[in-house]
Amino acid sequence: MVEDSEQEELRRAAQILLENRWISRREMPDEYLLIRRNEKTLRQFFREKCGWPLLVTAHFYKLEKIPANPWPFMGITAMQSIEDYVLLACVMAFLEEYESGGQFLLGDLAEAMLAYYPEDALTPRLNWESYNWRKSLIRVLNFLAEEGIINIVDDESTGFVNQGFDADGVIAGEALYEVTNLASYFLRSFPRELSDYDSWGDLLEADYVTDASEEARSLRHHRNRIYRELLLKPVFYRQEEYEADFSYLCNRRGRLEDIIQDWFGLHLELYQNGVMAVSHEQSTWFNDVFPVHFRGIHDIILHLSHYFRELSPEQVKQPMTIIQWQGHLEQLSKSTKTGWTKEYREMSLKRLSERLLEETTAWGMVKVDEDGLIIVQSALFRHEGVYPTGYTGEKEKKKAKSGDGE
Structure with a gap:
C-alpha cells in the first residue's frame, strides 16, 4: 500500500504533468526531479488508465494528453484563425530540416512558406502582400517562442508586418530565430503515416493500445476514454454513441472515484445524464477553474x-x-x-x-x-x-x- 507521503508526491507529479505541456529540466528543475523520481509509476498509470504515453528525454518530460473527443476550447488560444493553424503546421514542417541550435531567417522562412502552404487548403492563397498574412506568421512564431520551440535571437519583424517585401524582394524587417530541442516533440506522433488513415475517427482511435482479445480491447478503450473525458473536459455527458462508456463508469464508480481522489484530489459527481470531476478546495491546482472571482x-x-x-x-x-x-x-x-x-x-x-x-x-x-x-x-x-x-x-x-x- 502506498504511504500517504508517497501518494501525495505522486499526486503532485501527476498534476504537474496534466497542467503543463513541457516539464523542462532547465525551467522547472524541482518539478523535473519530482517526476523523475516517480517516472516508472507515472508512466504505468497514465498508459494504463488514459492510454497516454509519457515522453522522456534528458531535457524534459511531456505527457501526451490526447482527448477522447476534441472540443473547441482545446484549441490554441494564440491561434485566431484557420490560417494560423495551417501556417503553424507549415512552420513545423519547415523546422524538421533543422537540428537543435540551428538558426534561420524570417525572410527565408517566408519564402519557404510559399512552397509549403498546401494548394488545396480551404483558405485564401498565401500572399505576403497581405498585412493579415504577415501578422498571422508573426503570431505563429511568437507562439512557438513562448512555448520554447524556437528562440528569438534578433527581432526586427515589425518592419515585415508593416511593409512586407519591397519591389526587389528584400524583406523590410528581418528576424533571426534558433530551433530548440523541443521542436521535434511538439506535434503528435502516429503509429502510421497520416495518409494511411481514411477518416477523423481513425485518427482518434490510432493511439489506443491494442489488446490480444476483443473483450480486453473493448474494456481498455472504455477505461481510457472515461479517464480522458474526466481529466480533460469540465463535464462528460451521457450520449447514445457513448452509452457503453457511461455504463462502464457507473459500474465502476466507486473504484474510479477512489483513483481520481488519490491521484488528483478530485471528487466524482454522477448525475443522470453526466458526470464531473470537481475540486472541493477553494485553492486548487487547476490553471483554469469555474468560477473565478476576478473574471x-x-x-x-x-x-x-x-x-x-x-x-x-x-x-x-x-x-x-x-x-x-x-x-x-x-x-x-x-x-x-x-x-x-x-x-x-x-x-x-x-x-x-x-x-x-x-x-x-x-x-x-x-x-x-x-x-x-x-x-x-x-x-x-x-x-x-x-x-x-x-x-x-x-x-x-x-x-x-x-x-x-x-
Whole structure:
C-alpha cells in the first residue's frame, strides 16, 4: 500500500504533468526531479488508465494528453484563425530540416512558406502582400517562442508586418530565430503515416493500445476514454454513441472515484445524464477553474444560471436561436447589469452574447447543434449566483466611492 507521503508526491507529479505541456529540466528543475523520481509509476498509470504515453528525454518530460473527443476550447488560444493553424503546421514542417541550435531567417522562412502552404487548403492563397498574412506568421512564431520551440535571437519583424517585401524582394524587417530541442516533440506522433488513415475517427482511435482479445480491447478503450473525458473536459455527458462508456463508469464508480481522489484530489459527481470531476478546495491546482472571482464573465454566468432556473422547464429545454439567446441576455442585463464589471456593462448585446456563448460552450454549459440552435445543458445549473438582499448597484457604487475618499 502506498504511504500517504508517497501518494501525495505522486499526486503532485501527476498534476504537474496534466497542467503543463513541457516539464523542462532547465525551467522547472524541482518539478523535473519530482517526476523523475516517480517516472516508472507515472508512466504505468497514465498508459494504463488514459492510454497516454509519457515522453522522456534528458531535457524534459511531456505527457501526451490526447482527448477522447476534441472540443473547441482545446484549441490554441494564440491561434485566431484557420490560417494560423495551417501556417503553424507549415512552420513545423519547415523546422524538421533543422537540428537543435540551428538558426534561420524570417525572410527565408517566408519564402519557404510559399512552397509549403498546401494548394488545396480551404483558405485564401498565401500572399505576403497581405498585412493579415504577415501578422498571422508573426503570431505563429511568437507562439512557438513562448512555448520554447524556437528562440528569438534578433527581432526586427515589425518592419515585415508593416511593409512586407519591397519591389526587389528584400524583406523590410528581418528576424533571426534558433530551433530548440523541443521542436521535434511538439506535434503528435502516429503509429502510421497520416495518409494511411481514411477518416477523423481513425485518427482518434490510432493511439489506443491494442489488446490480444476483443473483450480486453473493448474494456481498455472504455477505461481510457472515461479517464480522458474526466481529466480533460469540465463535464462528460451521457450520449447514445457513448452509452457503453457511461455504463462502464457507473459500474465502476466507486473504484474510479477512489483513483481520481488519490491521484488528483478530485471528487466524482454522477448525475443522470453526466458526470464531473470537481475540486472541493477553494485553492486548487487547476490553471483554469469555474468560477473565478476576478473574471467578470463568470459572475454573469452565475446570474444566467439563476435566470434560467426561474423559467419553466419547457422554456429551458427548448433549443433557441441566437436572437432568442440575445433576448434572454437582454432580460438578464436589466436586473443584474449594475453589478457587472465595466467591460461587460459597456459591451454591446451582440458582443456580450458571443462572449457568453463562447465561455459557456467551453465549460459544457450550453452547446450549439448542427442547425446552429443553442441548447442549455445541465452543467449550467451546477452553480448559480444572486445579489444580496437589498442590493441596488447604485448604493454599492456610492459606498465604494465614499471608501476611496477615506
